[in-house]
Amino acid sequence: MAYAIETKKLTKYYGKARGIVDVDLAVEEGEIFGFIGPNGAGKSTTIRTLLGLIKKSGGSASIFGMDCEKDKVKILSEVGYLPGEVFYYDNMRAVDLLRYSASFFKKDCTARIRELADTLSLDLNKKIEDMSQGNKKKVGIVQGLLHAPRLIILDEPTSGLDPLMQRTFFDLIQRENERGATVLFSSHILSEVQRICDRVAIIKEGRIVDLRSIDDLRKNSYKKVSFTTENPIADFSLAGVRQIAHDGQQTSFLYSGDINALLSKLASLPLIDADVSEPELEEIFLHYYEDGEAAK
Amino acid sequence: MNVFRFELRRAWMGAAVWTLVLIGLLSGLITAALPAFLESRTGVENMLANFPPAFAAAFGMQMDNLFSFAGFYAFGFLYYSLFGAIMAASIGLDLFSREKRDKCMDFLLTKPRARSRVFCEKLLAALTLILASNALFIAASLALYYAYAPAPLMPERALLAASALLLTELVFLAIGACAAVFARKVRSVSGTATAIGFGGFILSALHSILEEEKLRYITPNKYFDAAKAFFDGAFEANYALTGAFLTLALIVAAYVRYTRADIPVL
Numbered sequence: 001m002a003y004a005i006e007t008k009k010l011t012k013y014y015g016k017a018r019g020i021v022d023v024d025l026a027v028e029e030g031e032i033f034g035f036i037g038p039n040g041a042g043k044s045t046t047i048r049t050l051l052g053l054i055k056k057s058g059g060s061a062s063i064f065g066m067d068c069e070k071d072k073v074k075i076l077s078e079v080g081y082l083p084g085e086v087f088y089y090d091n092m093r094a095v096d097l098l099r100y101s102a103s104f105f106k107k108d109c110t111a112r113i114r115e116l117a118d119t120l121s122l123d124l125n126k127k128i129e130d131m132s133q134g135n136k137k138k139v140g141i142v143q144g145l146l147h148a149p150r151l152i153i154l155d156e157p158t159s160g161l162d163p164l165m166q167r168t169f170f171d172l173i174q175r176e177n178e179r180g181a182t183v184l185f186s187s188h189i190l191s192e193v194q195r196i197c198d199r200v201a202i203i204k205e206g207r208i209v210d211l212r213s214i215d216d217l218r219k220n221s222y223k224k225v226s227f228t229t230e231n232p233i234a235d236f237s238l239a240g241v242r243q244i245a246h247d248g249q250q251t252s253f254l255y256s257g258d259i260n261a262l263l264s265k266l267a268s269l270p271l272i273d274a275d276v277s278e279p280e281l282e283e284i285f286l287h288y289y290e291d292g293e294a295a296k
Numbered sequence: 297m298n299v300f301r302f303e304l305r306r307a308w309m310g311a312a313v314w315t316l317v318l319i320g321l322l323s324g325l326i327t328a329a330l331p332a333f334l335e336s337r338t339g340v341e342n343m344l345a346n347f348p349p350a351f352a353a354a355f356g357m358q359m360d361n362l363f364s365f366a367g368f369y370a371f372g373f374l375y376y377s378l379f380g381a382i383m384a385a386s387i388g389l390d391l392f393s394r395e396k397r398d399k400c401m402d403f404l405l406t407k408p409r410a411r412s413r414v415f416c417e418k419l420l421a422a423l424t425l426i427l428a429s430n431a432l433f434i435a436a437s438l439a440l441y442y443a444y445a446p447a448p449l450m451p452e453r454a455l456l457a458a459s460a461l462l463l464t465e466l467v468f469l470a471i472g473a474c475a476a477v478f479a480r481k482v483r484s485v486s487g488t489a490t491a492i493g494f495g496g497f498i499l500s501a502l503h504s505i506l507e508e509e510k511l512r513y514i515t516p517n518k519y520f521d522a523a524k525a526f527f528d529g530a531f532e533a534n535y536a537l538t539g540a541f542l543t544l545a546l547i548v549a550a551y552v553r554y555t556r557a558d559i560p561v562l
Contacts, residue, residue, distance in 0.1 A: 014558075044561050051406050054558040077408035087399035089306075103298040104407040143403070 002065030004029045004151055004182035005050065009059035012045050019045040020206045022059065027184060029064075032177050034197035034214070035186040042206040043186040044084075047155050050184075051081060063151060077105060080149035084156035086140035088128045094139045095124040098146060105147040116142040119172060120165070133160040141169065145176065152176060152183045158192060170196050191278060194218065224279035225262065226252035228272040238265050254279055299404075299414050303391050303421035310390070311425040314383035318376055318429070318461075319436045325372045326440045330365070337363055354501035361523070365445035369437075369457060370523035374500065376433075377464045377517045382493030384465035387425055388472025389489055391418045392550065393482035401559045411555040419547070422469055430462035453529050460520040460531070467516040467539050468492065470546035477550040477557075513538050 005027035012019035020042040027033040037043050048054045050061055052072040061068040063075045088097050095113075102109035117124050120138040128139060137160045144152065152173070158166050174196060177183055187193050193200050194214055202210040222242075228250050236244060240257025249272070255262055266274055333340055344352055344362075355374070361367030395401040405411065437458035438451065445454070471492055476482055500517040512518050512535060519539030520531050 048559070048561070053402065053405055054560075055556075073408050073410050075408075076406060079406070081402070081406045083402050088403060089394070089398050089400060100298070100302055101403070101407070104409055 002029075003027055003062075004031075005033075005061075005063055005184060007046070007050075007059065007061045010046065010049060010056055010061050011058035012049055012054060013057045018206045019054075019057075020049070020203075023203070023206075023208055025201060025208070027182060029182050030177070030180060031198045032173070032183040032185060032196050034193035034200035035184060035203065036188065036190060036193050036200055037203035038188055041188075041203045043188075043203060044155055045206075046203070047081075047153055047184070047186060051076070051079070051153065077147075078150040080144040080147065080152045082140050082144040082152075082154050082157050084159055086136050088136070088139065090129060091127065093125055093127055094122065094131070094142075097128060097139065098124070098143055101143040102146055107147060109146040112148060113142060113146050116145055116172075120168065134162060134165060137161055138165070141172070145172075148179070148181075150181060152181050153186075154183065155186045156188070157185070158187070158189070194221075222254040222256045222279050223259075223262075224252070224277050225255050225266075225275070226250060227266060227269070227274040230270045230272060233269070236265075238262065297417060299409065299417035300421045300424075303394075303418055304424060306394070307387060307390055307421065307425060311383065311387060311429055314379065314386070315429040315432055318379050318383070318433055321379065322372065322376060322433065322436055323440065325368070325375075326365075326444055330368045330444060333368065334363060350505045353504040353507075361527070365441065366453075366457070366526035367523070369441075369454075370521075370526060373457070373460065373522035374497075374517070376461055377500075378493055378497045380461045380465045381468040381496045381517060382489050383429070384426055384468035385472035385475075385492040386485055386489035387422050388469040388474075389476045389482060389485045390472075391422050392473045392476035392554070393479070393485065396476070396479075397482055397485075405559055412551070415551055415554045419473070422473070426462065426465050426469060430459070430465065433461060434458040450529075453526050456529065456531075457522040457525040460522040460525055463520040463531075463536075463539065464517060467519060467543050468496065470543045470550070471516070474546040474550045477553045516542070 003026045005025055007023050007025045010023040010025075011021050023042070023046055025033075025035075025046075035043055035046070045054070049056050050063060050068055052068055052075075055069065064078060066075050068075060094117075098109075098113050102113065113124070116122075117138075120141060122135060122138045122142065126135075128136060131139070137157075141157075144154075154173070158169065161169055173183055173185075183196075185193060185197055194217065197214050199211065199213050200217060201208050230249070232246065232249050233251055234246075236251055236253075238255070238257075238261065240255050240261075241253045242256075244251065244253040262276075340362075362371055395404050404414065434455065438454055441451065441454040442449065472489060475488065475492070482488060496515070496517045499511070499515040503511045503515045503518060516539065519535045519542075521535070524530065524532055
């Protein structure tokens with residue numbers, strides 16, 4: 001079976017600097033696949049290798065069974081790409097840029113440009129350089145989707161979009177997915193990936209450190225807990241607690257387990273304040289470091 | 297051919313302005329300055345005799361043939377080739393650094409078009425602009441030749457001399473394209489093109505002052521000499537071949553770089 005995206009031991013070095021090492025991915029057709037990792041982990045390097053913007057140092061990469069370097073032109077006719085930061089030509093109206101973009105595809109994209117612009121409330125007659133960052137991003141979304149691609153590659157796509165527009169954007173991506181498009185969604189924000197993805201690969205320092213379904217990730221997801229008590233607490237024990245730290249009256253830790261058990265435990269303490277939130281990605285990744293160290 | 301059309305639409309205005317400047321300079325020199333020179337020959341000769349020889353050589357004022365249409369055209373060619381060099385370098389830099397300057401390499405290079413074809417369409421657009429500009433310049437040169445040159449006329453020599461600008465511009469187009477492709481950043485097209493054009497002009501002046509023949513091999517403005525074309529009916533083969541080889545080598549280098557380089561994250 002041909003995967004929408006398949007990489008085997010994909011490696012990229014920039015001179016001696018590490019880009020990605022032995023990245024194995026298999027994204028099935030029709031799924032929304034999350035690709036998550038902190039900045040500098042290798043997400044963009046992987047994506048740029050898939051798109052033929054950079055040449056691999058080793059391994060293989062294919063899209064719809066076609067080699068990413070040899071069959072680049074055929075592949076790109078099936079791919080829509082939205083980078084994290086969007087830049088376009090100076091002194092051009094959005095509609096002119098989108099027409100130019102459409103001229104690379106052997107299909108009439110006029111109706112779809114209108115439809116996407118209406119969905120995103122984008123004024124096509126405005127010059128791009130006069131637009132806010134959010135509106136420039138909308139132009140990027142339209143140019144990435146105007147040819148109804150089979151594969152949509154999104155690299156940190158929500159930066160610059162306000163929360164309302166983010167919701168519209170996610171709805172749009174889900175509609176594209178229902179139409180049959182496969183989506184590779186790269187992000188360093190866990191909640192974004194959890195929101196729409198079926199599976200997620202986690203990349204750290206150029207290597208894939210985990211690959212799991214979103215359901216599995218949710219079950220094993222951590223909460224960041226911190227609380228302040230009237231007097232310092234010397235001992236706090238509960239199954240599922242890790243990385244506990246005491247700082248005077250304040251205690252903080254990561255928790256994975258039954259939320260009711262956590263709340264019962266907290267309720268038994270003389271609390272002044274308490275906070276339960278989503279941990280930073282770096283804090284979650286400590287778990288992978290610890291496991292890696294333990295394995296050694 | 298959408299990249300070709302896009303580049304033509306973006307760049308034709310600049311090329312048109314440069315063409316007007318070139319034809320204006322040519323017309324001004326031939327219709328106004330040449331008759332004035334010929335009418336007051338003795339006064340001009342006395343004035344030029346007082347110039348330091350190196351200064352006169354650097355600015356193309358050679359007394360032996362300045363008072364003829366061909367000599368005066370060759371004198372003017374130093375300046376046409378300066379302006380033409382800036383125009384051609386500017387076109388090369390503009391077209392081949394457009395995405396780099398606007399930080400939208402990702403936009404163009406993730407479209408279903410081979411980089412080799414994008415390069416060729418950009419090159420074709422640049423050549424179209426330069427050929428169109430030179431067609432007008434050559435037509436103006438020939439018209440002025442018929443109007444102002446004394447008999448016997450040798451239009452084939454005038455045509456060859458006028459085409460020296462086209463050939464010189466091709467060298468500078470290649471220099472501009474290569475600079476655009478190899479530079480990490482191109483901050484200002486006009487500034488860089490002016491520096492390239494004046495670099496060629498200074499080399500040309502140095503060659504005229506020093507009369508060092510080896511220097512001519514690195515002087516793009518003198519590979520195709522309009523004076524030689526007018527007076528001998530041909531360019532000097534060794535320099536013309538150097539110019540042709542350099543142009544080809546620079547274009548090949550730019551092509552290889554453009555089609556193979558990694559596109560870094562912005």
